[in-house]
Amino acid sequence: MHKSGIPIGKIFGIKVNLHTSWFIIFFLITWTLAAIYFPASFEHWSQAMTIGAGVLTSLLYFGSILIHELSHSLVAIRKGIPIKSITLFFLGGASEMGEEPKNARDELLMSAAGPLSSLLLGIIFLGLHFIFRGQPYLAYEFISGTSLYLGFINLFIGVFNLIPAFPLDGGRVLRSLIWWRTKDMQKATKTAARIGQGLGNVFIVVGIFLAFTGNVFNGIWLAMIGWFLTNAAINSYSQLVIQDMLKDHVALEIMTQDCAAVPAAIPLDTFVNDILLNSGRRCFPVVSDSKAEGMISLADVKAIDRSEWSTMPVRQAMTPLSEIKSVSPQTDLNTVLKLIVENDVNQIPVIEDGEIIGMIARENLLNFINIRAQLQS
Numbered sequence: 001m002h003k004s005g006i007p008i009g010k011i012f013g014i015k016v017n018l019h020t021s022w023f024i025i026f027f028l029i030t031w032t033l034a035a036i037y038f039p040a041s042f043e044h045w046s047q048a049m050t051i052g053a054g055v056l057t058s059l060l061y062f063g064s065i066l067i068h069e070l071s072h073s074l075v076a077i078r079k080g081i082p083i084k085s086i087t088l089f090f091l092g093g094a095s096e097m098g099e100e101p102k103n104a105r106d107e108l109l110m111s112a113a114g115p116l117s118s119l120l121l122g123i124i125f126l127g128l129h130f131i132f133r134g135q136p137y138l139a140y141e142f143i144s145g146t147s148l149y150l151g152f153i154n155l156f157i158g159v160f161n162l163i164p165a166f167p168l169d170g171g172r173v174l175r176s177l178i179w180w181r182t183k184d185m186q187k188a189t190k191t192a193a194r195i196g197q198g199l200g201n202v203f204i205v206v207g208i209f210l211a212f213t214g215n216v217f218n219g220i221w222l223a224m225i226g227w228f229l230t231n232a233a234i235n236s237y238s239q240l241v242i243q244d245m246l247k248d249h250v251a252l253e254i255m256t257q258d259c260a261a262v263p264a265a266i267p268l269d270t271f272v273n274d275i276l277l278n279s280g281r282r283c284f285p286v287v288s289d290s291k292a293e294g295m296i297s298l299a300d301v302k303a304i305d306r307s308e309w310s311t312m313p314v315r316q317a318m319t320p321l322s323e324i325k326s327v328s329p330q331t332d333l334n335t336v337l338k339l340i341v342e343n344d345v346n347q348i349p350v351i352e353d354g355e356i357i358g359m360i361a362r363e364n365l366l367n368f369i370n371i372r373a374q375l376q377s
Helices: 020-041 047-078 104-132 138-160 169-182 185-212 216-246 268-279 298-302 333-342 362-376
Strands: 006-011 014-018 083-089 092-097 283-288 291-297 347-352 355-361
Touching: 014 020, 014 047, 020 047, 020 083, 020 138, 047 083, 047 092, 047 104, 047 138, 104 138, 104 169, 169 185, 185 216, 216 333, 216 362, 268 283, 268 298, 283 355, 291 298, 291 347, 291 355, 333 347, 333 362, 355 362
Parallel strands: 014 083
Antiparallel strands: 006 014, 083 092, 283 291, 347 355
């Protein structure tokens, strides 16, 4: 589960983010086009035209990536799969799904939508190139030149994503076909992930070979793509296994109920010396007249200057209940895991009828997963 990047807006209600790595690759692509590709292809263009063509082509390239991801997302939404966001990063883009496809047919349609949109864009851009090619006006030549690059790069993206290497689109298409045949999603994912891992390793070996035989730039890129595919395949399968382990289990099963409640009115130093240091815990519910007001953690304490501990009540240092991510006793454990990871917290309270009835620590989840993994092995 990746963390979201920098938000830039919404399209069809879907958040669009830019990962920090996007800025690096945007600069590299723009520089390569403006300093090398366009000057070599159109020697009579001015520097302003080559720079303008480089910037515009880079923006349209990432716009094409966004359309590719939107195609996946819109099909997914139509099939009832929530899409939280789309993030553009250095190798393209990724859609964050709220859940896995419900059946093999939905997976197939959703996976195929992206490459098909890229192939269609490639045909459209190449069509523009042929329409404006050879025209006597410099503006037409500008359109023809940029469209030629965008046409070929979109065709490449479409074909590349059809490689049967999970979690690329082609790997997901392969998974959907195996899933349809075997009726077993986990087995299909394992098979597709192994193929993806194998192809990733092949890319790494070929990339290293190219680098050592003089084709350094292409070799490094191919090895990086291989490394990405290998790790993505392993992580995707591991994530599915964990989701399967947590399926049909709820917060009530693993929460701890021996949470020492802290009176809201006691001084912070009393809390630290009498409760925090002696408990071995890092997070506590704060109550007043038996009603939960919030939570106080080690991080909250550290944010307060030590000189104020003797005079500041716990109430002033705590995080109010309204600002805390919480779950109910019947919340499924996959949702609990997402909340812990996405909000980067170590504990999450279990609340029922406005009362904190238990706590789930990251350690509780890890122990639960570890025990189930050992039992299944």
